Amino acid sequence: MMFTFPWSLVPRFVAGGPLLLIAALVQAAELPRHETVPGGIAIIKLNHSGAQAPLAYYNDKPVMVIRNQGAWHAVAGISLSAKAGEHVVRTTAGNINRHYTFQVNDKAYKTQRITIKDKRKVTPNAEDLKRIKGEAKRINAALAHWDDTFYAGTPLLDLPTDGRLSSPFGLRRLFNGLPRKPHSGIDIDAPKGTPITAPARGRVILAGEFFFNGNSVFLDHGQGLVTMYAHMDRIDVKEGDIVDRGEQIGTIGMTGRVTGPHLHWGVSMNDARIDPALIVPALQTRQATAGMQTRP
Numbered sequence: 001m002m003f004t005f006p007w008s009l010v011p012r013f014v015a016g017g018p019l020l021l022i023a024a025l026v027q028a029a030e031l032p033r034h035e036t037v038p039g040g041i042a043i044i045k046l047n048h049s050g051a052q053a054p055l056a057y058y059n060d061k062p063v064m065v066i067r068n069q070g071a072w073h074a075v076a077g078i079s080l081s082a083k084a085g086e087h088v089v090r091t092t093a094g095n096i097n098r099h100y101t102f103q104v105n106d107k108a109y110k111t112q113r114i115t116i117k118d119k120r121k122v123t124p125n126a127e128d129l130k131r132i133k134g135e136a137k138r139i140n141a142a143l144a145h146w147d148d149t150f151y152a153g154t155p156l157l158d159l160p161t162d163g164r165l166s167s168p169f170g171l172r173r174l175f176n177g178l179p180r181k182p183h184s185g186i187d188i189d190a191p192k193g194t195p196i197t198a199p200a201r202g203r204v205i206l207a208g209e210f211f212f213n214g215n216s217v218f219l220d221h222g223q224g225l226v227t228m229y230a231h232m233d234r235i236d237v238k239e240g241d242i243v244d245r246g247e248q249i250g251t252i253g254m255t256g257r258v259t260g261p262h263l264h265w266g267v268s269m270n271d272a273r274i275d276p277a278l279i280v281p282a283l284q285t286r287q288a289t290a291g292m293q294t295r296p
Contacts, residue, residue, distance in 0.1 A: 030156050031068050032075060033278040037107035038082045039170050041269065041278050044074040044089050044100045054093035062146055063089065063270045064155060064223040075155055077224075077269025078104060080170065080184060109170035128211060135210045142206040142218040143226055144271040151242070152200035152221035157280050158245065160199050160229065161252060161263055163190030165283075169275040184273035185228065185266030186283075192233050192261040194252040198243040199227060199280070207239050213264070214255025219243065228266040231258050 034043040046065070048054045053065040056074040064075040074089050084106045090099045124132060167187035202219035205226070209215050213230035217237060220226050233253025243249060254261040267276045277283045 030154055031066070031073060032155050033284070035275075035278055036078065036087075036102055036104050038078060038104065039080045039107070039109075039273065039275050040078045040104075041274055042074075042076045042078060042087070042089065042102050042104075044076065044102060046072040046074055046091055046100070047098060048072050048091065048093055050093060052093075054091040056089055056091045058087070058089045058270060061144075061270045062224060064150075064225065065091075066155065066223075074100070075269065077272035077274045079272040082272075107170070124211070132211050138206060139210070139213075139218075142220075143228065143266075143268045143273075145205055145218075145220050145226055146224055147203070147220050147222045150222035151202045152225060152245075154200070155223075155225060155269075155279060157199035157221075157227070157267070157276070158197075159188070159280060159282050160227075160249075160265055161188055161190060161194055161196045163188040163194065163252070163263070165189075166262065169277070185230075185264050186276055187262045187264055188252075189260065189262045190252050192251070192253055195248050196229055196232065196250050196252060196263060198245055198247050198249055200245050202227070202243060204237045204239050204241045204243065204249075207235050207237060210256060212257045214258065215250070215253060216256075217249055219249070224268075224270040226268040228264075228268070230264040230266075231256050231262060233261075 031043055032041050034041060036042050046054060046056070053067070053072055056063045056065050056076075058074070058076040065072055066075060067073070074091065076089055078087075082104050084104055086101050087104050088099050088101050090097065165186060166189050169184070169186050198219060200221050202221040204217060205220045206218040207216070215232040215235050217229045217232065217235055218226060229249065231253055232250045232255065235250045237243060237249045252261055252263050265276065267274050267279060
């Protein structure tokens with residue numbers, strides 16, 4: 001299989017400075033859970049023994065490369081829209097190009113029916129649609145953002161708030177009987193005003209009020225790992241801020257398209273929305289012991 005290297009991405013590693021910094025930061029990072037389904041994560045052990053990380057790409061987008069137990073691994077998020085079958089991660093190091101295949105398997109997610117009283121939040125008018133289109137560009141750009149700096153230092157995250165876990169990842173949703181996009185995060189129910197904290201060190205790349213998502217914040221943790229916080233009551237940070245793990249970024253609210261106060265929390269890797277349970281050890285424990293109830 002022929003691989004054409006995307007040379008347009010080379011400038012992000014000019015003079016080796018950022019690459020050397022990345023190599024230093026990811027020497028002993030822990031790995032997320034490997035689950036090759038739509039919305040999952042592929043962990044690919046790389047045939048590379050160099051001191052510096054190779055560059056890795058999946059669907060022509062750069063992906064995280066971290067070192068674990070003496071070996072380099074590509075950590076690739078798999079989109080909810082991914083088709084079952086063989087997928088490829090490609091790497092380059094100097095003049096050596098390699099490709100690694102993995103199998104994506106189907107996964108059946110449940111369906112959720114939600115009744116929204118504000119019908120404009122289900123069927124927006126022409127003015128709303130113009131606003132939504134503009135907001136979508138900003139949101140998509142934030143979720144696809146790439147920063148060489150690995151602020152978090154690890155791909156594993158903390159839960160950003162306390163509350164009842166509801167509306168799990170991947171639900172096929174019907175709003176007032178109309179099909180809409182799958183649920184690309186999880187919902188955490190808690191009273192209005194409950195603190196929301198950063199699950200890892202990161203930089204605020206987008207913050208504001210949006211038609212569907214209400215008051216929202218997007219944190220870039222580096223190496224393609226971005227987290228999203230929607231329906232907030234109050235935002236305590238601004239774009240460009242660097243926040244530490246555990247630092248408060250705002251409070252839970254019920255802004256945007258909601259049926260009650262909660263946090264919609266999404267995790268994106270290389271512009272693919274993934275199941276947070278694969279990357280949050282505390283969430284895996286809670287789901288295993290208590291299960292996740294779906295909001296009616």
